[in-house]
Amino acid sequence: MTHDCVIVGAGPAGMAAASLLARHGADVVVLDEQPAPGGQIWRGIEAADAGLRAVLGGEYAAGAAAVAEFRASGASYRPGQSVWNITPELDVWTTPADGAGHLRGRTVLLAVGAMERPVPIPGWTLPGAMGAGGVQILLKSANLLPQGLVLAGQGPLLYQLATQCIAAGAPPAAILDAARPADVWPALRLLRPAALPYLHKGLLLQGTIRAAGIPWYRGVTRLRLLGGDAVAGVRFHSGGQDTEIAANLVALHDGVIPAQHAARVAGCTHRWDAAQACFHPVLDAWGSATVPGLLVAGDAGGIGGAAAAVHQGRIAAADILRRLGRLDEAGRDRLAAADRRALARHLAIRPFLDRRYRPIALVPDDSVTVCRCEEVTAADLRAAVAMGCQGPNQAKSFTRAGMGPCQGRMCGTTVTTVLAAALGRPPGDVGHARVRPPLKPITVGELAEAT
Amino acid sequence: MFSRRDDPRAICRFIFEGQPLEAKAGDSVAAALLAAGITQFRTTPATGAPRGPWCLMGVCFDCLVDIDGQANRQACQVTVAEGMAVRRMYGPRP
Amino acid sequence: MAAYDLIVIGGGLVGGAIAWGAARLGASVALLDEGDVAHRAARGNFGLVWVQTKGAGMPPYAHWTRRSAELWPELQHAMTERTGVDVALRQPGGLMFCLSDEELESRAEQARRMHNESGGIGTRVLDRAEVRALVPMVGDRVVGATFCPLDGHANPLKLLRALHHALAGAGGAYLPNRTVTAITPQAPGFVVQAGGERLTGAKLVIAAGLGSRDLAPMVGLAMPVSPLRGQIVVTERLRPFLDHATHVIRQTEEGGVMMGDSHEEVGFDNGTLVPVLRDIAARNLAVFPHLRDASVVRVWGALRVMTPDGHPIYQQSERHPGAFAATCHSGVTLAGAHALALAPAILAGALPESLAPFSAARFHVQPA
Numbered sequence: 001m002t003h004d005c006v007i008v009g010a011g012p013a014g015m016a017a018a019s020l021l022a023r024h025g026a027d028v029v030v031l032d033e034q035p036a037p038g039g040q041i042w043r044g045i046e047a048a049d050a051g052l053r054a055v056l057g058g059e060y061a062a063g064a065a066a067v068a069e070f071r072a073s074g075a076s077y078r079p080g081q082s083v084w085n086i087t088p089e090l091d092v093w094t095t096p097a098d099g100a101g102h103l104r105g106r107t108v109l110l111a112v113g114a115m116e117r118p119v120p121i122p123g124w125t126l127p128g129a130m131g132a133g134g135v136q137i138l139l140k141s142a143n144l145l146p147q148g149l150v151l152a153g154q155g156p157l158l159y160q161l162a163t164q165c166i167a168a169g170a171p172p173a174a175i176l177d178a179a180r181p182a183d184v185w186p187a188l189r190l191l192r193p194a195a196l197p198y199l200h201k202g203l204l205l206q207g208t209i210r211a212a213g214i215p216w217y218r219g220v221t222r223l224r225l226l227g228g229d230a231v232a233g234v235r236f237h238s239g240g241q242d243t244e245i246a247a248n249l250v251a252l253h254d255g256v257i258p259a260q261h262a263a264r265v266a267g268c269t270h271r272w273d274a275a276q277a278c279f280h281p282v283l284d285a286w287g288s289a290t291v292p293g294l295l296v297a298g299d300a301g302g303i304g305g306a307a308a309a310v311h312q313g314r315i316a317a318a319d320i321l322r323r324l325g326r327l328d329e330a331g332r333d334r335l336a337a338a339d340r341r342a343l344a345r346h347l348a349i350r351p352f353l354d355r356r357y358r359p360i361a362l363v364p365d366d367s368v369t370v371c372r373c374e375e376v377t378a379a380d381l382r383a384a385v386a387m388g389c390q391g392p393n394q395a396k397s398f399t400r401a402g403m404g405p406c407q408g409r410m411c412g413t414t415v416t417t418v419l420a421a422a423l424g425r426p427p428g429d430v431g432h433a434r435v436r437p438p439l440k441p442i443t444v445g446e447l448a449e450a451t
Numbered sequence: 452m453f454s455r456r457d458d459p460r461a462i463c464r465f466i467f468e469g470q471p472l473e474a475k476a477g478d479s480v481a482a483a484l485l486a487a488g489i490t491q492f493r494t495t496p497a498t499g500a501p502r503g504p505w506c507l508m509g510v511c512f513d514c515l516v517d518i519d520g521q522a523n524r525q526a527c528q529v530t531v532a533e534g535m536a537v538r539r540m541y542g543p544r545p
Numbered sequence: 546m547a548a549y550d551l552i553v554i555g556g557g558l559v560g561g562a563i564a565w566g567a568a569r570l571g572a573s574v575a576l577l578d579e580g581d582v583a584h585r586a587a588r589g590n591f592g593l594v595w596v597q598t599k600g601a602g603m604p605p606y607a608h609w610t611r612r613s614a615e616l617w618p619e620l621q622h623a624m625t626e627r628t629g630v631d632v633a634l635r636q637p638g639g640l641m642f643c644l645s646d647e648e649l650e651s652r653a654e655q656a657r658r659m660h661n662e663s664g665g666i667g668t669r670v671l672d673r674a675e676v677r678a679l680v681p682m683v684g685d686r687v688v689g690a691t692f693c694p695l696d697g698h699a700n701p702l703k704l705l706r707a708l709h710h711a712l713a714g715a716g717g718a719y720l721p722n723r724t725v726t727a728i729t730p731q732a733p734g735f736v737v738q739a740g741g742e743r744l745t746g747a748k749l750v751i752a753a754g755l756g757s758r759d760l761a762p763m764v765g766l767a768m769p770v771s772p773l774r775g776q777i778v779v780t781e782r783l784r785p786f787l788d789h790a791t792h793v794i795r796q797t798e799e800g801g802v803m804m805g806d807s808h809e810e811v812g813f814d815n816g817t818l819v820p821v822l823r824d825i826a827a828r829n830l831a832v833f834p835h836l837r838d839a840s841v842v843r844v845w846g847a848l849r850v851m852t853p854d855g856h857p858i859y860q861q862s863e864r865h866p867g868a869f870a871a872t873c874h875s876g877v878t879l880a881g882a883h884a885l886a887l888a889p890a891i892l893a894g895a896l897p898e899s900l901a902p903f904s905a906a907r908f909h910v911q912p913a
Contacts, residue, residue, distance in 0.1 A: 047477065133506065144453040145455070228493060405781055445836075
């Protein structure tokens with residue numbers, strides 16, 4: 001069955017787009033993996049009590065209105081559905097199959113958000129090591145408070161999680177802050193006036209952490225997790241000395257990157273964004289990718305944060321309404337004008353953040369596992385290069401990096417940066433391994449019955 | 452490792468490695484196990500290395516467990532249910 | 546003066562095997578390859594060392610295949626010894642499962658025909674109980690199978706890696722990012738323009754897969770190859786249940802299960818189509834019902850390099866001796882013969898009489 005628009009993802013961008021499209025009478029289907037709307041940023045928002053909303057802060061609480069508007073919009077919302085394939089003809093295949101077979105969209109909007117940038121450091125595969133975003137999801141969705149948590153790495157989410165834990169009465173044991181002190185001044189030069197509210201918010205978070213008296217190590221380098229069968233401690237260098245602390249729960253963070261596999265499997269052209277040190281799909285001002293009829297909005301198109309994603313979703317929706325013949329160009333431009341202004345405001349902080357929190361673990365040491373599924377180390381990749389391997393596709397053949405169940409999500413970007421460094425070429429030149437279906441594993445039985 | 456905020460949700464009882472455990476209704480299996488202090492969910496098929504959940508959002512596939520006899524389910528993507536039987540995965544599935 | 550004794554164009558399994566086979570005999574060899582993105586049939590290969598049905602209707606191909614299967618253990622041994630890479634050769638015999646009596650009868654008839662054409666290879670017909678005795682997991686819909694003891698399988702990706710590695714170990718040069726734009730025959734030797742570089746060689750092999758079609762005429766050869774897509778479905782790693790080779794499903798040494806064998810004429814599109822994948826999954830579920838809950842982790846389309854009759858081309862140019870054509874769609878099966886029989890012949894400057902039937906002349910309409 002063909003729909004006006006198939007939206008993948010019910011986070012800020014997907015919900016905003018769906019609400020706007022449905023209000024204009026378009027036939028919209030929203031597919032989402034989670035059992036409830038909100039994406040990762042507003043995960044569990046409908047179930048969260050007042051206490052949890054207070055812990056998580058105003059940005060989180062703001063999701064309630066967006067979810068309510070989406071629920072009331074009339075868009076056809078299908079939770080618990082994973083998309084396993086998107087074709088250039090805009091056929092969207094889901095699992096579990098919902099009986100209707102695959103969907104076809106006149107347009108498809110990918111609003112699949114971001115994922116945490118992998119943090120390949122020694123020991124990051126040990127049980128007890130998690131992404132900071134993962135720990136935050138446990139708080140949002142299951143009321144779980146980490147005890148004795150060590151936060152390590154860098155980026156705004158690290159500070160946000162720390163303050164949320166403090167507010168919930170479970171202050172972290174330590175923060176190992178790997179943001180480079182030398183990046184402060186170059187980053188400050190990129191600040192624009194519109195970014196000041198964000199900067200203010202960041203300073204407040206840092207003030208809260210200081211006031212709580214949490215040990216806060218700065219300029220951390222040589223970060224490694226210790227332990228045999230599980231994390232037992234962390235070793236790092238800071239303030240001119242090596243320090244080791246005991247811990248059995250460590251949240252690592254090194255920023256977020258677009259979830260790129262859905263756009264790649266559909267055949268969208270990507271480019272390397274040097275400022276954000278990640279790939280994102282090539283998009284026009286409306287979010288249109290290089291595959292006709294396919295648009296991308298929100299963090300999946302480049303990291304901008306939840307507030308920006310809402311406006312990107314609405315801007316893409318405005319152009320979808322034009323494509324569907326429900327608006328002319330002038331009408332589209334009018335509809336999107338306020339969102340464009342708001343988007344510019346929300347993106348004003350990005351140059352500062354991208355510079356201040358440049359990734360720390362793009363090119364790990366030889367011994368570090370890069371591909372967690374197939375257990376391929378940085379040394380294995382370098383050995384492939386020494387044998388003449390020119391990029392991630394050949395490296396995948398030679399080392400199995402990216403062949404496991406995560407489909408290369410956890411290693412793809414690192415494979416590119418490791419190879420680029422070894423080959424002495426820019427990451428954009430080296431490229432990313434080709435992404436093939438299924439985007440999420442389906443069983444042989446499901447595939448045998450796909451219609 | 453984790454404590455639970457006051458949580459009015461109903462108790463949900465499930466089995467892990469033959470032992471009864473309590474979760475809250477609506478927890479993912481991964482959250483329920485972590486709440487019980489369990490971080491190792493499996494060993495890898497490639498080298499037998501221990502693993503537990505990393506992302507909690509369906510990306511990393513490191514939280515794979517056996518649920519009610521079905522191998523390699525993503526614990527972070529499955530909601531725990533009364534009486535559910537969860538087991539660790541050791542190496543490749545049968 | 547020629548810088549290399551031999552230039553091999555094409556860094557896939559065919560080119561890699563010939564290049565190493567020549568280098569190990571002491572020749573100075575350059576192996577020219579494209580970059581990270583190439584059609585590279587080797588990357589999509591199923592990994593069979595398959596004798597049972599190869600060369601039906603063309604006995605010389607059947608015999609060449611058998612020779613390769615016999616040479617394979619030597620190739621495997623050399624790879625392990627020289628590179629440390631175990632290419633995971635197993636030759637426990639191969640099965641072709643049949644889901645109906647008609648299918649089994651037709652398979653048995655094919656096997657008889659092969660026997661009569663090109664001699665016995667020990668293929669026999671098994672009933673369900675006999676199949677189960679070999680492979681206990683087969684489902685009830687399997688009525689029987691044909692079994693050939695010479696069949697086997699190997700890991701094509703490891704083989705490619707090992708060949709590149711062994712070539713370097715033998716002093717050969719693997720030269721990536723050398724897309725060939727021109728070949729100029731000299732007398733003697735050849736000048737090859739590749740990736741902005743000029744290379745000279747005394748002899749030349751075109752083993753460039755689908756790229757061979759355009760290169761061959763530059764040295765007076767014809768390689769009328771075209772793409773034939775095959776789609777493959779791969780599962781997560783499972784505990785071992787299938788040691789034997791089969792033509793549509795095999796379990797790799799790592800535990801993953803590969804299923805495939807579609808044949809689609811779709812030009813250079815190496816994408817995938819769900820209806821084809823569905824049929825592959827359904828057919829293999831009928832054979833192995835226990836795979837129902839196994840997760841599919843990857844599917845792909847790859848382009849076979851097909852000649853009009855599906856058989857290989859091996860030929861030396863008459864107009865420009867020293868230039869050779871080598872192409873086939875069985876880069877793994879024939880790797881043993883390519884490395885250990887074809888490469889020495891090329892270095893010696895003459896293909897054996899047994900390879901005469903593989904000349905591309907067979908595709909030309911004879912003048913009246």
